[in-house]
Amino acid sequence: MGYEDLLVVMLFVTFSFVLVCQIIRNEKHILSFLWIGVMIVCILAALVVFAVLKEGPLFSCGQRLYVDAFSVYHLAILMIVFLMSSIYANNYFQEEIDSGIFNIKVARRFGTLWFVSLAAMMLVLISNDLGIMWVGMETTTLVTAFLICPYRKKKALEAMWKYLIVCSVGIALAFMGTIIIAASAHKLFSSSTDMFLWTHLHRFGYLLNPGLVKLGFLFIIVGYGTKVGLAPMHTWLPDAHSQAPTPVSAVFSGFMLNTALYCILRYVLLVDTALGSTTFTHGLLIFFGLASILIAASFIPYQHDLKRVLAYSSVEHLGIITLGFGLGALGAVAALFHMFNHSVCKTLTFFCAGRIGRIYKTFDMNTIRGAIHVSPLWGAGLLACALALIGVVPFALFMSELLVVRAAISSGAWIPLGLFLAGITIVFAGVLHHVTELVWGNPQVQLENLYRTSFIEKGMIIVSLGVLIILGLWMPMSFKVVLEHAAQFMN
Amino acid sequence: MSLLFFGLGLLIVSGIVSLFTSRYHRLSIIAGCSGTVVGCLMGLIPAINVLGGKEYMPVHFNWNMIYGSFSVGLDGLSAFFLLIILSVSLLAAIFGSRYLYQYVHEKKLGVSWFFFNILVFSMALVVIAQDSILFLIAWEIMSLSSFFLVTFDNKKEEVKKAGYIYFLATHLSTVFLLIFFLLLDHFTGSLQFTGTLPHLNLSLSNTNLLFLFGFIGFGIKAGFVPFHIWLPEAHPAAPSNVSAVMSGVMIKTGIYGLIRVLMLLGTPMIWWAWLIIIVGFLSGVLGVLFAIAQHDLKRLLAYHSVENIGIILLGMGLGLLGICYQSSSLMLLGFLGCLLHILNHAVFKSLLFLGAGSVLHATGVKEINRLGGLIKQMPITAAVFLIGAVAISGLPPLNGFISEFLIYLGAFKGTAGQNAEIILPALIIIIGLTTIGGLAALCFTKVVGCVFLGQSRSSEARAASETGYLMLLPMIILAGGCFVISLCSHQIIKWVVPIVTQITGLETKLALDITHNTADILSLVVWIFACFIGIVLVISFLRKSLIEKQEVDDLPTWGCGYKVSSPRFQYTASSFAQPLIKFFGVILRKQKHLEYQGVDLFPKKTSFKTHTKDVFMSAIYYPLFKSIKKVLSGFLWLQYGRIHLYVLYVALTIIGLLIWYIGLS
Amino acid sequence: MIHWYSIFSLVSAMICAPFLKGVIARTKAILSGRMGASVFQPYFDLWRIFQKKSVYSKTTSWIFKTGPVIYFVTILIALFFLPLGNLPAILQFQGDFIVLIYLLGLGRFFMVIAALDTGSSFEGMGASREVFFAFFAEIILFLCFITLSLLTKVLSLAEIHFILSDGLWLNTGVVLFLVVVALFVVFLIENSRIPFDDPNTHLELTMIHEVMILDHSGPELGLILYASQLKVWIFGLILLGIAVPFDPQVGVFNVVVVMAGMILLSLIVGVIESVTARLKLFKISQFLIGAMTISMLALILALGGR
């Protein structure tokens, strides 16, 4: 069997794990199965990644599935984030298990949704058919909706409802866009199937009807943009992130947003080839990117809930990435690099925040004080991650933001540059203030870390921070090559 | 050169070792401290070699950074700063090994040693980095490590605040520098930081733009007025050995950067010189004025750093004037004064901070008004602190005077010279220096008088005792330095001149002539100092012998008829400074807090205290930040919690885009 | 360069300085219709005080004892820079007056901390005022020297004195006059004379310099008194060097002129002291600001003149 089949196998295996979840009888075992299963999928995905990097793009299922450097880059990030989250989830639900909320029924549902959402995101990444891609996106929305509230809580329900409605509306608009784009090609292909195949559209991009393509892209960027959390469609994001269980928020911030962005970028390429110029798409990308950065900047200083802060910072970072893609070739490299850094870092941040929240029994930043004295590991971790998030040397995010600035300068985009710097400076001030407030100081109440930290978790934190630091100071040739391969795609 | 790298490597390694052994206090202290000491010593050798005239090839490591390269070099300027950095850090480390020990039970000292070593390492890297990106990284690491050192005692609220302000300020400086470097790269296509550019492709406006960015970026770090507000917050918060390094050395990296910028941009505009002189004047005068108004010893010293940065800037401005008007003597004297004062300030300011540290260590009090009479319990500390005080007031026969004298000389040459344009700036420089000198003397008479002399004003001060030799030794060395630099100044400038020529591009021959001329003058000055010290010794000997003839009886101070004198009769620091503060009331907004419960049969307890806010903080920065927050808070209604609105945003966005698109086509 | 033979001027200064004090005292006495002590009284006083034994407060430390010595020595060294008539200074180089002013500053520094060493509120008060007013005096001095260096294009006190010929007076008389006025104010304040300060009273709350030395006694007091007499001499010389244009040809005559000038100066001081009263304390700073404006004016005129 060739690499092509790997794609199918990967999907199939992931789905099959859903069934496995149904037969396990113990919630703890389900939790541990989560990361074992994800580990297995990881291995398959790794094979795919290497295959693509070695032999170039792969097709499968009669061209319905397609992976190239760009998509495997995303795939890799997806797997990393999911693996980390699964490992973390293993310990995180201890408390609920003990208190019996997280019973076998909930656990099964959780496992099912977990694997389905993984599969759906994979489907989005590897599908060549724009329709299927849309189906995948919608599926992630519906599935993750329940991940937000595994057990019924008022606020969680509220968040879930908002998430459900806003995102469904957005995704619906995205489908509108998909149809229009497909329609723009309906002179070219006899069979309607081909109209939806990205590769076909890309090959004959220059023949597409520009008017339709532009119109379609408007719907696409608003539609999928809702899922990315681009302002002003970001409104669901802070609610969902703050209410979801921490592993889920980690997956949300860490990758689900990027998946949506991935879809937009696929279309960006089509539109650019159709119009023969990048001004239209890049203009929109820059606009939405900046909007997100500034909105996030103006909200962060006023947050009281730790996880909300992180959510808004996700809005900001996705904005930065979008902006980067809007800034041309160098920007694309920067954006991809930033995407990786942000996913890893944000996932970690959510982990630390989650555990600290557990210790203090709240995420309210007015009550959390002196976290580093209560739990040195998680406190220090939170501090480090926050510093990384606001772009402090020696973490890699500084480097990628530097690259964005460089791209802005080299493309002479002075006004975006100014707004961008203003935005990230305000975010810097805000986040730094919040974090120093809660990490340092005197813990009023006497608390101790109830749930032990497994060695895997410690390792996870140290290793991933280490990776971020190393990438900040030193760029391995191989990684650089991968980045440039992936960035090739954008032009 | 490799010696330097080994030294730096050792710093890192020992830091890490001390971090991981922090469970065993003594071990981690020994590891950290000894590592720093040895590492600094190793690093000092090449620096001294370079100053001695040895040349090193720049080293380029095959280290793959994104668009950056790991290339370092050691030219005269770098070596000069390296010398200062390493030697001061070394002494501070020795001091710290004893000083930090008081925290041994509530803190993990390994952490602070780790960051201390990182700080030293990064400062060294900053001055030897040749690639902009590398420089930026080193710069940020420096800020980060010092940030963690400042927040060493992070359970205290004010320390948290200080750390926050400090890191915010330093990050802003980084943002400016980032733009500076990337613009430089954009305009000239080179990320090379040292040396001069081929700026034929650099238009006038671009040069000015670059200069402004560089000036602000480095100015924030160096603490120019009005960017100085972080110093008085951060220095008091940090442990004393750290504040010594930060104030004595770290802020100088800002000056280093500024000098590099000037070298990069080639021939300066005249308005640069003017800007630098005026900022220098303001920093100097306002710095010392604010210092006088402080009651907190370390805060006061922090403001004095601002003042000395001002003096350094005045020298630099003079030198720039010289370059602008091709007056070689001004160039030389200006930059000589500038560089020499950098060295001097490093010496006496770290001395003073260490002194303050040992006072703090002995008494646990930073309030000047609650100290006093310490000269009896801590004679050596008092003596060295006095030396530092005389030096920083720029009084003969100590090193502070020498550098100021050079700048004076240059400025007077300017006034006496032919060129009419120079006279006005030269005047500003002279008047600035005079004002600063007078006020500094005033301030330090206050400090010495109220901290070490008279009677103890509090039980803590009464209980104090002399600190251990590990803390005294560095201070004694530094105090010796004050004398040595002053008495060998005519030699030292000969070593500094090559750096000046490197900065100004003055041809060596001319430079040497002026140097000889200056050296002769300095040798006369030194001769005077020698006489002075000699005669003082002789006369005090005579006095002693005169006294010995007749017996001496000691009584309480003549209280003009009051029989019982208590420490509370003494003049306090605030009352000592009161006339001046009143005189400069415009800038020094003194606030009085009087708690007066009134009088019935017997007067009740009444308390009165004053403190002086930093007018920049209260008049510029707070309102600014407030208004920004106000603007931002205007957006909050967006996220009002109503899903209808959220969907409405989506709908409006798409409709808006559709209509925009119609407008497009 | 160093002119050893000018040691003479140093010696003469050390001999004649107390005499001036005597002259001032005598003038005041006569003007107030008394006989007054002999003009040589100060010598006897000094001798007496040096014989006396010292009393040290328990509060004080070695600073208290060293302060006067350093004060005295700074004054002594300052004399090195002063030419006497056309006798060059012992030691002259570019910017020597900077060293001179800063030496005086050093002396003041130690006097002040010596005063603070006693821990007495009186001395503290005096010290505070001393530094405050000295701050102005220094600025005025520097302004004057800038003006002079502008006019004469030389940077050493002695050279300035030599170049200031009657010719220069004829050209820029106004400027020089203003400078002289400013310097005279400095002369008064630095030597703590009326109308700024009164050297004869100790225990008034408005005293400045004199109250600082309240606790000093014996040899220390002697040193201080002697130093302040020398200080009168120093500022007198500076003043005269500018006010009286010598011509460098005739040697001995100059010296005589200077001596005469000094005596005249002390007569003037005596007269002033007996006809004016001391200023209110807060008036002093205004007065000093006035002097500063005068020197500023001189500077501006000089700038315009070139």
Add this chain to the structure above:
Amino acid sequence: MVHLLEVIFVLVMLNNQMLLSSSRLVYCIKLVAFQGVILSLIPIILAHQGITLHVLCFATIVFVLKGIIFPKLLLRALRVADVKREVEPIIGFTSSALLGILILGLSFWISSKYTNIETAINFLTLPTALYTILVGLFLIICRKKALMQVVGYLVLENGIYIFGVALLKEIPLLIEIGVLLDIFVAIFVMGIATYHISQEFETTDVDQLNTLRG
């Protein structure tokens, strides 16, 4: 058979208008059901090369889902969740009807601008689709009831559906089924969510869900 298509489009528009102005939930749901039914006719009408099997089963699927199952689901949710069956508008019925006319005008204006879209079928397609979409959005925005928002979502989907079938005569079956499946799940999930909400908040008035702010 173009005129027939036009008839259908006009029906849809009227249907939307009634949705805007009707006050009872059950009635709204029925209206949506009716809309689904007429929409299921479009592919048959548009089938040029004869009515193939593909077209037929596609039409039936649409009919079954949009016409029967979704309404059933909604009604069931209504039964379990809601006691009060009023729509509870934020903007009153008459005014929303007026707004509906405005929206109609807007959508005609916009689509008149997009001339470069050669809608081979009919000049009414684009306006209708756009109008339906906007009405859907309007319903979501201006109705308090959770279920009403679901209805709005359905209308929105219908609009897109019109657009799809009218624009590219046949959408690949796989995609269409996927899409319908997704919508099905969506309705399902939303139904469940409504149920939970009604249990927790004792109402399905989503205006009460406003605790998460800032």
